[in-house]
Amino acid sequence: MYPVQPILKKNFVSTGAATTFIIPSDAVKVEVYDLTNIATVAAATAGAEPALFQKASSVLGMPSGSGYSSTNTVNTKTMVESLLAAQGFTFVNTQLNNPGPLTAITAVTNANPAVVSTANTFGLTANSSIVRMINVTAMQQISSLDFTIGAVVANTSFSLAYLNAAGFAAPGTGGFFRIIPFDEPFYPRVRTITNITQAANAVVTLSVTHGFTVGQLIRVVVPANFGMTEINGLQATVIAVDLVNNTITLNIDSRSFTAFAFPTSAVASLGTSFPQIVPIGEAATAPYQNLLDDATRNTGFIGVTLDTAVVGAATDNMLLIAYSGLSF
Amino acid sequence: MVLNEAAQRLGVSLRQTEDELMRNVLTSTATFINCVGGTNSDNPTEITRSDIDFVVKTLRSNNAYSFLTGIQGEDRFGTAPVRDAYFGLGNTALIGQLDNVQGFIQKWNYPSPDSTLDAEWGTVSNVRFLLSSIGSVTPNASLLGADVYNVFICGREAFCSIEQDGYSASFIYRPALYDGPLALNSSAGYKFAEVNRITNDSWVFNLRCTLAA
Numbered sequence: 001m002y003p004v005q006p007i008l009k010k011n012f013v014s015t016g017a018a019t020t021f022i023i024p025s026d027a028v029k030v031e032v033y034d035l036t037n038i039a040t041v042a043a044a045t046a047g048a049e050p051a052l053f054q055k056a057s058s059v060l061g062m063p064s065g066s067g068y069s070s071t072n073t074v075n076t077k078t079m080v081e082s083l084l085a086a087q088g089f090t091f092v093n094t095q096l097n098n099p100g101p102l103t104a105i106t107a108v109t110n111a112n113p114a115v116v117s118t119a120n121t122f123g124l125t126a127n128s129s130i131v132r133m134i135n136v137t138a139m140q141q142i143s144s145l146d147f148t149i150g151a152v153v154a155n156t157s158f159s160l161a162y163l164n165a166a167g168f169a170a171p172g173t174g175g176f177f178r179i180i181p182f183d184e185p186f187y188p189r190v191r192t193i194t195n196i197t198q199a200a201n202a203v204v205t206l207s208v209t210h211g212f213t214v215g216q217l218i219r220v221v222v223p224a225n226f227g228m229t230e231i232n233g234l235q236a237t238v239i240a241v242d243l244v245n246n247t248i249t250l251n252i253d254s255r256s257f258t259a260f261a262f263p264t265s266a267v268a269s270l271g272t273s274f275p276q277i278v279p280i281g282e283a284a285t286a287p288y289q290n291l292l293d294d295a296t297r298n299t300g301f302i303g304v305t306l307d308t309a310v311v312g313a314a315t316d317n318m319l320l321i322a323y324s325g326l327s328f
Numbered sequence: 329m330v331l332n333e334a335a336q337r338l339g340v341s342l343r344q345t346e347d348e349l350m351r352n353v354l355t356s357t358a359t360f361i362n363c364v365g366g367t368n369s370d371n372p373t374e375i376t377r378s379d380i381d382f383v384v385k386t387l388r389s390n391n392a393y394s395f396l397t398g399i400q401g402e403d404r405f406g407t408a409p410v411r412d413a414y415f416g417l418g419n420t421a422l423i424g425q426l427d428n429v430q431g432f433i434q435k436w437n438y439p440s441p442d443s444t445l446d447a448e449w450g451t452v453s454n455v456r457f458l459l460s461s462i463g464s465v466t467p468n469a470s471l472l473g474a475d476v477y478n479v480f481i482c483g484r485e486a487f488c489s490i491e492q493d494g495y496s497a498s499f500i501y502r503p504a505l506y507d508g509p510l511a512l513n514s515s516a517g518y519k520f521a522e523v524n525r526i527t528n529d530s531w532v533f534n535l536r537c538t539l540a541a
Contacts, residue, residue, distance in 0.1 A: 099468045134473040143471040144371060178468055184356035186524075219529060221359055269471070271364030271371045278359045280529045296353065296525050 004029065008322035016314030020092060022303040027322040030089060030304050031057040036316040041072050049075055056310035058089035065090055067310055087309035094300040099132060100179035108139050108172030113150060114165035116177065117157045123179050126152040127161065130180040130208055139165070139172030141268040145192055146180055148209045148246070162205050162246045163194050169264060185300035187211060188279035193220075195260060196228055196275075201239060202254040204277060205247045212238050212248050212279070215288030220252070222275040225263040228254065237283040248277070334516050335499065342497055342518050348462055350489060351417075353524040354480045354534065355464045361386075363537040371471035374540040375422065375479070377430040377452065383481045383533050384454045387414055392483025392531040396456060402439040410438055413456040416535075418479040419463030425539060426450060426457055455481055470538045479535040486531035492521035 007024050014034075023030065037052035044050065051074035058067035067088030070081045100123060107117040116133075123129070129149050136143050142163065150161030165171075183189065188211065195205040204220070212218070215238065222232040231254060240249035263272060282294045304322075312318045361383060366373025373379075394412045401409035410433065426432055426449060434450040447458040457479075464478035497520035504511040526532060 102468075102473065132468065134468070135471060140371070140471060144469055144476075176473065178473075184352075186353045186356035189356045190358065190360065219359070268371065269369075271362060271366070271373050273360070273362040273364070276359065278529055279357060280526075296357075296523050298349070298352075300352075 004323050004325035006321050007324045008320070010320045012318050012320065014312035014314060014316045014318050016308070016311070018087075018305055018307045019311050020303050020305045021320060022301045023322040024324065025302045026324045027302075027304075028060045028325065029057065029323040031055060031321045031323075032306060032310055032312075033319040033321075034312045034316050035319055036312070041077060046077075047075050049077055053310075053312065054079060056084070056088065058091075058304075060091055062089070065307060069310060084309055087307040089310060090305040090307065092301070092303045092305055094182040094185060094302075097180070097182045100181070102134070102176050102178060105136070105172070105175050105177055108133075108136055108142070108160075108165070108175070110139070110165045110168040110171045112164040112166045114142075114160045114163045115157050116160060116172075118177070119155055121152050121155050121158055124149060124152050124158055126150065126158075130183065131158075131160075131177045132180055133160075134176040134178065136172040136175035138170050138265050139168060139175075140265040141168070141262045141272075142172075143175070143268070145207055145274065147207045160207075162207055164205070165262075167261060183208070183299070185298055187297045187299050188216065188294055190279070191277045193222070193226075193260075193275035193277060196220075196222070196231065196254065198254050198257060198259060200253050200255060202231065202236075202250045202252045203242075203247050204250060205245065206277060209246055210248060210277070212241060212277070213293040214238055214241055215283050216279060216294045217281040217283045218248075218250070219278045219280050220250070220275075221273075221278060222260070223273040225267060225272045226260060226275045228257045228260040230254075230257040235280065237288065331501070331514075331516065338499065338516060338518050342520065344462065346489065346520070346522065347460070349522075350487070350524045351462065351464050351480075353526070354417075354487065354532065355466070355478055357526055357529075358480060358532050358534040359529060360478075360534040360536050363535060366537075366540065368538060368541045369472070370474055370538045372476060372536045372538055375425055375429060375535070375537040379535060379537070380416075380429065380453045380455055380481075383535050384414065386533065387481070387483050387531060388454075390530040392528075393485065394454065395484050399439050404439060407437050407439045408433050410451050410456070411454045413451060413454050414481055414483050416455040416457040416479050416481045417463065418457060418459050419465055419477050420459045420461050421465070421475075421539065422457075422459060422463075422477055422479070422537075423449060425537070426452070428540065464534075466536075472538075474538045476536050476538060479537065480532060481535055482532040483528075484531075486528050487524065487526045490523045490525065492523060496520060496522075 056069040105118045147160040150159035191206040197203040236250035362372035363379040365376035365378035398412045399410040432452040469476040507513040
């Protein structure tokens with residue numbers, strides 16, 4: 001039997017929002033202390049202590065979002081521990097990228113951006129979550145694609161932030177989606193294109209938050225079904241990045257190219273590849289040489305997410321301790 | 329004896345981990361092509377001869393080097409010559425699927441299967457397929473929500489693994505003396521540092537397929 005021993009100690013200032021921390025792979029228990037609240041209660045006059053969150057803990061194997069939370073009873077320094085059902089600790093392993101449950105949708109608008117109607121938005125985080133669209137009736141050209149979502153209206157709808165479906169012949173009338181917990185582990189990543197402008201410097205919109213930086217060298221792949229075949233296979237340098245609209249600007253003059261357009265739902269149903277941006281290196285010309293922004297990085301990690309019940313209030317000084325051991 | 333057996337298992341774990349990391353790099357970074365020649369009403373479809381030929385044509389057009397020279401035919405019943413080939417790296421779930429591809433030659437129908445790799449299943453067109461239980465799969469990623477199998481068809485020098493810190497791997501053994509005051513437990517393990525990278529994006533493609541109905 002190995003004794004329980006601390007292997008990570010991290011001080012941080014809470015933002016009040018759920019926060020994920022990387023922890024060593026053999027961590028089996030985590031504790032978090034709200035140092036600000038502890039000091040407040042300790043210094044308070046006896047009989048006048050405010051009831052404040054003090055500490056919380058969880059062990060590997062407890063349900064996601066659960067944990068033990070301790071708060072002092074009002075006007076005392078006596079701690080009371082309770083079991084959290086939600087908004088507690090969630091252990092994270094990005095290698096276990098299993099899609100979420102199949103969730104039904106009732107419609108997808110042919111608008112800019114496309115808006116997905118669904119009665120269940122549980123687990124979706126606005127402007128962050130990635131969803132995979134599945135078997136979208138009458139809009140099969142987006143089925144099997146991943147999208148970063150935009151705004152969420154609880155249990156009503158969410159938008160596909162970077163999909164302009166205004167040119168689609170018809171709205172989607174049913175289908176499903178799954179939440180994709182994590183992005184592909186290795187950066188830089190292939191990304192699916194949702195639009196390419198006809199401009200002196202083509203602006204490419206990507207379906208998932210792209211992560212590309214200025215100076216990276218990419219290749220554009222556009223199958224015949226998507227119109228702008230003249231750009232297929234061309235190499236280009238990323239000369240500008242727009243994080244709001246999730247676009248990259250390339251040093252390709254596409255003004256004379258055929259307009260980019262999704263195929264119809266019927267064509268997509270028969271089978272098609274999708275347009276993509278493929279990272280191929282770094283533009284080795286001034287002023288981009290030796291930036292190494294395209295260096296391969298494994299972004300996978302093992303960690304723990306502290307949700308709002310245990311992460312402390314904004315500006316609180318916090319202490320996170322991870323422990324290993326407990327093996328027999 | 330026990331340490332020898334542990335070392336053997338650790339060696340398998342090391343190489344399998346290296347393969348998994350390379351697999352993940354290819355999954356994240358390689359250009360993908362959906363199979364469209366099948367009839368299972370999904371996107372991508374099941375793998376077909378026309379899809380494989382399309383990838384081979386693209387690799388040839390990009391002047392990708394083949395890995396293997398061909399195997400000349402011999403006067404053995406039931407065998408057939410094998411073309412010079414690229415490698416196709418896929419999941420063992422494709423075993424039945426590949427057998428149904430037009431013109432597929434299984435390994436035991438090669439004129440001389442002695443020089444083949446253990447993981448090799450067979451060949452069609454200019455691709456020789458190596459299948460593994462840890463072959464890349466993207467769950468629920470097709471039009472109908474089925475699993476999508478990623479088959480990496482690659483030419484020579486399309487990707488590489490670069491060793492860091494001047495070594496490929498270290499096998500580390502710590503005798504029980506280091507465990508605690510009663511010297512109860514020994515430990516053995518390995519560590520390695522490497523970076524995997526596609527070196528020519530036009531010489532490797534991710535041919536994505538689903539399974540036939």
